[in-house]
Amino acid sequence: MQSFALTLSLVLMAAIVLIFGWVVLSASTREVPPAKPFRWRSPIFWILIVAGVIISVATLSPWPMSGHTASASEPDQVIQVTGQQWRWELSSDTVESGKEVEFQVTSNDVNHGFAIYRDKTKLITQTQAMPGFVNKLRVIFDEPGEYEVMCLEYCGLSHHAMSATIFVR
Ligand code: CUA
Numbered sequence: 471m472q473s474f475a476l477t478l479s480l481v482l483m484a485a486i487v488l489i490f491g492w493v494v495l496s497a498s499t500r501e502v503p504p505a506k507p508f509r510w511r512s513p514i515f516w517i518l519i520v521a522g523v524i525i526s527v528a529t530l531s532p533w534p535m536s537g538h539t540a541s542a543s544e545p546d547q548v549i550q551v552t553g554q555q556w557r558w559e560l561s562s563d564t565v566e567s568g569k570e571v572e573f574q575v576t577s578n579d580v581n582h583g584f585a586i587y588r589d590k591t592k593l594i595t596q597t598q599a600m601p602g603f604v605n606k607l608r609v610i611f612d613e614p615g616e617y618e619v620m621c622l623e624y625c626g627l628s629h630h631a632m633s634a635t636i637f638v639r
Pocket residue numbers: 553554556581582583621622623624625626629630632
């Protein structure tokens with residue numbers, strides 16, 4: 471699968487190079503008029519600068535990062551999740567309803583999206599699976615049943631087939 475993906479990528483890249491070359495060769499040589507010089511004293515420039523600073527300060531405060539330092543209680547269950555092209559590896563696929571589960575999500579190759587669905591259509595929660603990082607995602611499943619894990623980040627040819635099941639008792 472990997473070598474097929476590589477071959478297909480090389481063929482498509484060659485096609486893009488050919489199209490690009492054709493566009494460059496068939497382009498006319500008409501001269502582009504020079505751009506107007508930038509005016510520092512333009513009032514619109516300063517109005518935009520002042521408005522940008524005010525909007526930034528007003529909307530960035532309070533910083534969302536402050537919540538990350540809060541101490542959290544221990545979860546009832548921890549599940550290690552590793553994504554890789556093109557499957558999910560879960561250290562356990564069974565959890566109890568009403569208990570807090572912490573998914574520790576990472577990736578072995580490229581970015582994936584760890585998304586948990588109910589009835590294949592309702593998105594319950596999601597986080598990124600990133601190489602070199604562990605993202606923690608805490609979930610309490612209220613209803614027993616089967617939940618589907620699907621990939622929410624395009625990651626290659628078989629992205630659509632990257633799924634798993636979580637059984638909630
Ligand atoms: Cu993994 Cu898309």
